[in-house]
Amino acid sequence: MKKKVAIGLFISAFILFSMNGEFRGATGDTVDFGWFSLVPPVVSIILAFISKDVIISLFFGIFAGGFILHLADGSIFYAIVQSFLSIVDYTLNSLADPWNAGIILQVLTIGGLIALMTKMGGAKAIANALSKKAKGPISAQIITWILGILLFFDDYANSLIVGPVMRPVTDEKKVSREKLSFIVDATAAPIAGIALISTWVGYEVGLIKDGYEAIGQEVNAYSIFVETIPYRFYNILMLLFVLATAIFLREFGPMLTAERRARKYDQTNEAEINPNASNEIDEMEPAEGIHLSIWNAIVPISTLIGVAIVGFYVNGYQAILTGEDTALINSLKESPFSFTSIQEAFGASDASIVLFQAALLASIVAMTMGVWQKIFTWGKAVETWINGMKSLIITGAILLLAWSLSEIITDLGTAQFLVSLLSDSMPAFLLPSVIFILGSIISFATGTSYGTMGILMPLTIPLAAALSPDPEFIVMSAGAVLTGAIFGDHCSPISDTTILSSMGAGVNHMEHVKTQIPYAMLVGSIAVLFGFIPVGLGMPIGIVLPFSMIITVLAVYFFGKPIEEKK
Structure with a gap:
């Protein structure tokens, strides 16, 4: 009320x-x-x-x-x-808009592909194969981390597959449910957000494209997206942080308490599992009585990646040939497979079309494999595919509203007003840090990084362009939007991936939030102090990123305490 x-x-x-x-x-x-x-x-x-x-x-x-x-x-x-x-x-x-329509179709189609691979048992087969390699707490956590990295294409699939599959393994090796849910959550959005092919990339590329159009620049948005990856400090450092805690077996804060308790007692209390977990996990379970095969995941995913790579080249090649750059056209015809030609072709490609085509063909391959193995009929395959799409309908709604908000902000001249208001009052070097912090606050409040990106990106790129003529400054500011949104989402108790991670790991939701926030805050602070501020001051990313990674590892070692208490 x-x-x-x-x-x-x-x-x-x-x-x-x-x-x-x-x-x-x-x-x-x-x-x-x-x-x-x-x-x-x-x-x-x-x-x-x-x-x-x-x-x-x-x-x-x-x-x-x-x-x-x-x-x-x-x-x-x-x-x-x-x-x-x-x-x-x-x-x-x-x-x-054809670009927007392509992005929505791409996201929905990949959702359907994930459902098909799950129903065929491919995802679970890969997870089971990895889980057999676990010999102790260190290897159990590293394998969980690797599995999270391998499921780069979607954060929901990561949260719902990795937790349930690895839970028996980590329980056996005395790794706490809190730590399992943290590893799952820390390899969900952070890896999906920077993966070259995922359910995220289309949305992120679309926002970048709109932002550059607002300042009158026609750029290849996918190329800019790739350029932002080194500036996604939170994503990269969080992935490294998880690995460092596993290797060193050092923790701090509430997580240390949880890990020490898990080493001493059997605390696998199934009553604490989210009551909604069973329905969600059952939907992700393979069809009954089928033989689990890793090829049921490897082949569709390889198809997706392979077709996308070929598609980027072919689509970009055709786009260049129909363009007006005579020198580039001649160069492409003379050496079509040179490094420069391939780079130019990829840069000129339309990611929304290519990824949709790749996901659609990969889905057909997955359906064919499932029908050939008699896992399901063609009718059931299509039904499974459509059900997978349904899980991402809310994403489509957010996309449309975010794009609409971006368009109305453009009509009102919001970016131009902010530029005139702040261009003379804010030190340029602080903008990436301020954007990162603002993005984290908004995404923490909303529980979603998508909406945050949609709100901030149309404002950030014009503002960055006004504060500095350096194209790299615009790229790092755009990266601050994308990674700041994920940082806040990672901390938020109302985030869907946070909820799914605790549910999949079978741990009390607020215990997951309580143990995860100190880790996220530490990595977020390192991202600002040793990442965005130095690059904002003009230090090369080739120095800043490795240095911030070293700081992250040292922070784990010196802030963390050994799991096994000294007697």
């Missing part, structure tokens, strides 16, 4: 505030909305804190933007009506 009252009061205050707004006329028919251009992202952020629901937050952010746009043209009642119509218009425009 208090939440509803707070939302009602906030919306009422927003309407009253907007009614008193005066917009300055500019040249022609354009309007300078000034501070009111900040209304959509501010409404989305504040509602995210109040409602903890990114769908609601993005929806009302778009509504607020439409309200401001139309308030300049008529009465408040006209503005309210047009605001609702604007939500429909902006959403339809977002869906009608």
Whole structure:
């Protein structure tokens, strides 16, 4: 009830505030909305804190933007009506964009592919093969980490597969459920966010593309995405942090207590498992009575990766040949398979189309394998594929709303206003750190990194371009958005991957959150102090990244204490 009252009061205050707004006329028919251009992202952020629901937050952010746009043209009642119509218009425009449509299809298709591989037992077979190699606590944790890395293509699949499969192994080797859930969570979004092919890449590439268009630059967004990877300090350092804690067998904070307890007692209390876990995990279980084979995962995934690589080259090659760069066309024809030609072709490719094509062909391969092995019929295969898509419907909704918010922010001139407001008042070197911290706060409040990226990316790229003419500065600022969103999501108790990780590992959810937050905070602090601030000051990433990795390993060794207490 208090939440509803707070939302009602906030919306009422927003309407009253907007009614008193005066917009300055500019040249022609354009309007300078000034501070009111900040209304959509501010409404989305504040509602995210109040409602903890990114769908609601993005929806009302778009509504607020439409309200401001139309308030300049008529009465408040006209503005309210047009605001609702604007939500429909902006959403339809977002869906009608071929790039956006390709991204949604790609994400849904990969969701269907994951369901097929799971039903065929391929994912579980790989996990079982790895689990047999565990000889003690160190190897059990490292194998869990490796399995999480191998399931790079989707964070949900990681959370729902790794935990249940490795739980008996880590229980046997006296590794706490809290540590298992941490490893699962730390290799879910962090690896999916930087993987070259995943359910994340299309969305991240799309946001980068829109951000550069806002400053009038036509770039290959996929190439920029690849360039941001070294600047994803939190993702990279968290993956390293997990490995270091496993190798050194050193922990600190609540995790140390949990690990020492696990070494002494059998604390596998199944009553603590999330009551919703059984249904989710059952859906991820292979078909009954089938022979588990690792090839049921290796072949579809290899198809996905192989077709994508070939597709990037072919798609980019065709795009260059139909372009106007004569010198590049001649170079490509003369040496089609030289390193430069391959690099240019990959750079000119359309990731949304290629990844959708690759995922679709990989899905057909998986269906064919399943039918040939009599695991399911063609009808059941299609049904499984569609059910896999259903798990990512919410992702599609977030994508459409985030794109719509980005478009309305562009129409209001929010980025230009922020640029004029902050370009002379903020030291340029601080921007990546500030963006990282702001992204972590928003994603912590909403429990989702997708919505956070959608709110911040359209603002960050224009602001970075205004603060510094260095193209690398824009890249590192975009990387700060993408990794900061994951940091906050990793800490958030309402994050879907946080919930799925604790559920899959069979541990009390808040125990998982309590033991994980100190680790995330430490890695996040290292990312700012030894990552974003130095690169913001101009230090080369080739020095900053290795140094921050060394600091992370030393932090584990010196902050952590041995699991086995000295007698």
